[in-house]
Amino acid sequence: MFFLSRLRLIFLLDATLLIAICALETVNFTGLILHEWLGLLMPFLILAHLLFSWTWIAATTRRLFSSRSGRADTRTRINYFLTLALFACITAQILSGILISQQAIPFLTKKPALALTENLAWGRIHKNSSDFAVALVSFHLAINWNWLAAAVRSRLGWRKAGAR
């Protein structure tokens, strides 16, 4: 029972994270105000995502960096370093977003926003890390596809053809 509700929670959280990233990548669709507030929610969603994945993160880090544990296979290594790159990319996006913020941060700090034209370097980092994130999120989904498909099947009560 606990397992089922935990799986459901992880599934809902991951679906929310994916929808939030898609929305954040389409600023023209959301508008800048929604974009910035949604962007500020991301650290909480990512922290929750990492906490739910903590067992995998801790076990894989031990396997990769300790000589006593068994060697990690190539797929696990690629998955680990892709995840690390994605984390770095999203951290850069959020930090650069905060530094170029035109709405949310000026509202919270009650200080005027710096014009985007005066903050070109951070603007470029924000745009480039967003482009990288699209590729990295796609790889992240692809490499974890079996887990994702199993979670969707179990959530919808489907079983593989032939499975009893």
Ligand code: HEM
């Ligand atoms: C994971 C989180 C985020 C993602 C994926 C993301 C993604 C994007 C993308 C794709 C653009 C359009 C870039 C372009 O084509 O020039 C953009 C622009 C922008 N973002 Fe974010 N963003 C995130 C977080 C934030 C945060 C937290 C803030 C501020 C609090 C923010 C503020 C801005 C601003 C002000 C622009 C307009 C920049 C311009 O017009 O040159 N973003 N963001």
